[in-house]
Amino acid sequence: MxxxxxxxxxxxxxxxxxxxxxxxxxxxxxxxxxxxxRAANLSMLNAGRGNPNFVATIPRHGFWQLGLFAMREAERSFAYMPEGVGGFPKRDGLIDRFDLFLRGNKGVPGIDFLASAVSYVRDQLGLSAGDFLYEMCEGILASNYPVPDRMLKLSEVIVGQYLRREMIGDHPFIGEFDIFAVEGGTAAMTYIFNTMRENHLIKPGDTIALGMPIFTPYIEIPRLNDYQLTVVDVNADVEKNWQYSKNELDKLRDPAVKAFFLVNPSNPPSVRISDESLEYIAEIVKQRPDLILLTDDVYGTFADGFVSLFALAPKNTILVYSYSKYFGATGWRLGTIATHRDNVLDKLIADLPKDAKKQLHHRYESITTEPDKLKFIDRLVADSRTVALNHTAGLSTPQQVQMVLFSLFSLMDTPDxxxxxxxxxxxxxxxxxxxxxxxxxxxxxxxxxxxxxxxxxxxxxxxxxxxxxxxxxxxxxxxxxxxxxxxxxxxxxxxxxxxxxxxxxxxxxxxxxxxxxxxxxxxxxxxxxxxxxxxxxxxxxxxxxxxxxxx
The missing domain is CATH 3.90.1150.10 (Aspartate Aminotransferase, domain 1)
Known part of the structure; x- marks a missing residue:
């Protein structure tokens, strides 16, 4: 040179x-x-960004066919108005009309998938096919606010089953978890950092640990004036195929470390944390029951037999998952935050000093009559809309519908x-x-x-x-x-x-x-x-x- x-x-x-x-x-x-x-420039080979050049086609076909059916339902409601005005779908007879739609479009891409999806929801998940279809039709039409605002009711159940399959697998898991549907993994990061700060779980000068190397915003966000956190690096060893040694993980034993954030499988090495290291972290948590863990597992679905840290230490772990990479859906902005219903975050908030709890009571009293009992994950929802706009919070309903169809596509793909x-x-x-x-x-x-x-x-x-x-x-x-x-x-x-x-x-x-x-x-x-x-x-x-x- x-x-x-x-x-x-x-x-x-x-x-x-x-x-x-x-x-x-x-x-x-x-x-x-x-x-x-973009990478489509044939004269330049841009391997710099992780946007995949593949997409999951079957659930997308299903999405568009579902949209056509929902439009028919909307047009039935105000059929006497030729000016292009429709209404909400009608529950009565919805399943029968859907069956007619399927038969009338037999052989069209996406139709068989939709038929199988409704059958799976009814027969394997034990949910009402009529309620599911109505939620999907209303959701894809975007004709109502997201209700509940954290996530549509049946959508949360179905996405929960998907996360259980891909993030937990056969690992023993006791209890249930809640899900907040968000605008991709990046929104999840933004909301989590913000709500942890607003609820005094982290404050300027506090120490967090980062599993290094890591997706760069996890490095950059703690340095911002909003947070001013001290960071301890837990370094993976390239010579040991990017695994963490016990000596590095022992840094988490320091009571000054409030939280440990990691990406698993890692970004950029793309190596999942070994079972031995996951078990070692879980053992540390038993000695550090106040330690908050955040695991960003967007690449877990590409791994063989993946098990998330969320499965081993569920009560201490915030699980972040994005549909972007696996389904080729970065433009959809589909992500989830999951927390166990009995978690350390809620306990730490309940144990805050009186002055802090009084301040938080005032912060959230406009959205609930019992602000002191508001769960961390519901605080995330409220804070995502600056609390005052909590009534309009929630991920756009067509996005939630596509998330559900992606989830069902994976759940029904038993041979993987x-x-x-x-x-x-x-x-x-x-x-x-x-x-x-x-x-x-x-x-x-x-x-x-x-x-x-x-x-x-x-x-x-x-x-x-x-x-x-x-x-x-x-x-x-x-x-x-x-x-x-x-x-x-x-x-x-x-x-x-x-x-x-x-x-x-x-x-x-x-x-x-x-x-x-x-x-x-x-x-x-x-x-x-x-x-x-x-x-x-x-x-x-x-x-x-x-x-x-x-x-």
Whole structure:
């Protein structure tokens, strides 16, 4: 790389301060694209963002067919008005009219799915088919406010069954949990941080722990003036396939640590926490019954036999799950927050000092006659609308309908055909990438999820070329230099791993948003870049490393 291409110290400092997602825009510009350009630009390979290029088609077909049926129902109500005015669906005879609709559209995509969904709700979940169909019709028409505001009644039951299957599985689970439907995982994060602050569960100067590396907003939010939290890093070890050691997890034993936030499977390494580590955290919780846990499990549905920390320590854990990645639905903004009905958050609020409880009583007294008994999850709902607008809170009802249809699609897929197809798709892309780079491909670790892969240049460089080469590379390059060279010279965009809290220079590659041939091209571009640095190292030091060595 020519010396003039290397960022100056001032420019490098500015770039280092950017979030990885903002730095991505600079990399896209360097690759010749606009800051808002999407991965569909065929001349640029943007593996920087995790938006998948696949979508779940069957439940989407079901959504549109359900919408057509609901429109017929709306038009029946005010059929005497030709000006385009409809009304609410009518409960009487709804199931019979739905059966006629199914028979009249036999063979149309989505129809068989809808028939199976209503049957499953009635026969397997034991719910009223008529009540379910009415909730779905009214919901897809968006003809009423979300009632209940936290989540539609039967929708919560069905989504709860989905979360039980995907997040808990066969693990023993005692008790029930409540769900708040939110605008994706990002809204979940925003609401949780805010309500924890408003209810004195965290305050400026308090200490929280973050499982590192982690989705970058978890790093950035605690630093904001709104929170001003002290952060303890619980670091996963790249040499142990991104698992937490017991020594790192023992940081949670410190009573100063109020909460532990983690993403599982991790982002960006895409490795699920081992069963041993989950059990170890659960043991720590027994000694720290006041410890709040938040587990963001958006990638759990890509793992084999996934079990959430929510299953092992349910009373201490806030579960965040998003439908965005698994169903290819980032634009829908579908997420959930779940808490056990007997949880530590409610206990901590009940044990607050009198002055704090008096202040909270006043905060919530306009929405309930018993504000002191308001559950944490219902405080989340109220705070999401600044309390005063609680009566209009809740996720848009068409969004909830699509969430329910996604859930039913998965619940009815007993052989996991959709899940296994996605796993094959993603892992074939990883193989193509690794083969292009020249990295030996190891597919034996059951904790690997592979939605992303992180290329740790220090770890890989030392493994292939030795520590001397790594020391030279770190001394002679800026952290973002490799990424900018990839962007300028190969039109390849990756995200910097350091922005997610990885200790070494690295790049995050999303394996979800490009085709297999593209990942092979990306791998070759990375390989050529590494070969160039090896040649420069050889010239600079007089050594003779083999640039074609397998990493």
């Amino acid at each position: 020519a010396k003039r291409d290397k960022p100056g110290s001032e420019e490098a400092a500015k770039l280092a301060a950017l979030s990885p997602f903002e730095l991505k825009d600079e990399l896209i510009k360097a690759a010749g694209g606009g800051a808002v350009e 055909a959709y899940k296994n197809a996605l796993k094959r798709l993603i892992r074939s892309r990883k193989r193509a990438l690794y083969e292009g780079i020249g990295i030996s491909f190891d597919d034996d670790d059951s904790n690997q999820v592979d939605y992303y892969t992180i290329l740790d240049m220090e770890f890989l460089g030392e493994r292939a070329y030795g520590r001397d080469f790594v020391e030279w590379l770190l001394k002679n390059t800026e952290p973002s230099e490799l990424l900018f060279r990839l962007a300028r010279e190969a039109r390849v965009v990756l995200l910097p791993g350091r922005g997610f809290g990885t200790p070494h220079p690295s790049g995050r590659v999303s394996l979800a948003n490009l085709n297999e041939s593209d990942y092979r091209k990306i791998g070759r571009a990375i390989r050529a870049l590494l070969a160039d640095y090896v040649e420069r190292y050889n010239v600079s030091t007089g050594n003779s490393l083999d640039k074609d060595r397998v990493l």
